[in-house]
Amino acid sequence: MSSSAAESTTGGRGPTRGRAALAGIASVAVALGVAELAAGLIPRVPSLVISVGDTVIDSVPGWLERWAIATLGTADKPVLLGSIVVVSLLLGAALGVLARRRFVLAAAGIALFAALGTAAALADDRNPVLLTLLVGVLGAAAGIGVLYLLARAVHGSAAPSGPAEDATPMSDLDRRRFLAVTAGTTLLGVLAGVGGYLLSGRERLDDLRAAIRLPTPVRRAGPVPPEADLEIPGLTPLFTPNEDFYRIDTALRVPVVEPDTWRLEVRGMVDEPFTLTYAELMELPQIEADVTLACVSNEVGGDLVGNARWQGVPLKALLDRAGLQRGATQLVGRSVDGFTAGFPVLTALDVEEAMVAVAMNGEPLPADHGFPARLVVPGLYGYVSATKWLSAIELTDWDVDGYWIPRGWAKEGPVKTQARIDVPRAGAPVAAGRRPIAGVAWAPTRGIERVEVRIDDGPWQEAELAESLDVDCWRQWYLPWEATEGRHRIAARATDGRGEVQTDQRTPVAPDGASGYPVVEVVVGT
């Protein structure tokens, strides 16, 4: 066969090297898989891959993190984790080649690699030290074991640490068997990793959530009049279903917070700091409010915005109980995962619907959206207000900065008035004739008074507004349009409840939210 001819002329180097690299990849796949599986099986131990990812997120400069959110959106997390796995496997290939000559060095490389993951996990002092170390050791041991066995196979019966030149060339059968064993081992590593991921506690949380009985709010949100939802095909529904609600956070793995062990501390510049259990929080009088939540990273026309009926304890009640001290000007929400977000105490006192939310659209908060409790503050972008997996409410002065402030975002984040065009979709085929132009507009705490639409260079035409549910909530709008053949440009602008017209000044999302008119271009056919 030509391959064995090639092998004899190169002294077995090329193909052997390739197989050594494959052996290295399989070893690292097994190391990762075993560590993930162990982390999934042992309670409270984090995934080492996710811990490395967390470290990357916390150490990259703000502009890079912003760029990742802007270009990758919610795919940023899978992309980061995938990159970590790919880099690890490439490293494995190099270690596999190294193992041909210096097995001990290659084994040390795998151990070092596991140690890095373990160190990343231990940097978070919520993680149990010994159990986390155990996971690292198991992963390293499995990886080194596989490397030893496969390296031996590459060299026939020769010791893996012997010089490669001594190796007896493999027969075709050996080669095929080697490839099968290597592929099988890699697959086992992948399966272990996936299994570990699935075991990591989400299902248990869903059972706990299902068992929770929400108290009846003392103040209910109003009934939803049918006129509030125009139900035009393609138009965003008035309430965003929980599973469709955008998700933005720095958490690579959703924190699994069990209500039994969760505590909410109210502390800082207050006369009477106190701590609540979940049961105690659920016994306090709760309110319900329809609030549109927006992300500061939402582009004009973007979908990082959603509307939900929230239920929870008003912030003001908690602040009254704690007794604010003079000088307490900022309220900082702290998450179990270390995230922080701060906003003026005055907002917490003035905006009645500002709350520690425990429910979203009639069910306990989903894990992705902050279970067991989060902050919801109408009128502020999420990055300064909407702390998920809330663990503490700290009263402090204005000098303290929340997570995003040193990373290039404005200290204050009021939500800008925005209209969005949902129908027709940009680029979607439109047939000539009478068609609706429709969308939503929001200006939480101020409300929407008017939406206008401009087609091509025509005049601004006033759109029909759906009934308003609440000033904190987005409002649907539509304009019947006699669509004529050809290319058209549709723009929209909203006016808030104070009579202020949305600005036409285009600004990027950083530092304090995008502005400008949304524009949709369509080609109308016959």
Ligand SMILES: Nc1nc2c(c(=O)[nH]1)N[C@H]1C(S)=C(S)[C@@H](COP(=O)(O)O)O[C@H]1N2
């Ligand atoms: N713990 C935590 N809470 C957080 C964040 C975060 O990264 N970590 N991101 C904030 C941002 S930037 C936004 S826009 C909202 C998004 O809330 P959602 O994911 O429920 O839509 O959560 C806020 N709360």
Ligand SMILES: [Mo]
């Ligand atoms: Mo955000």
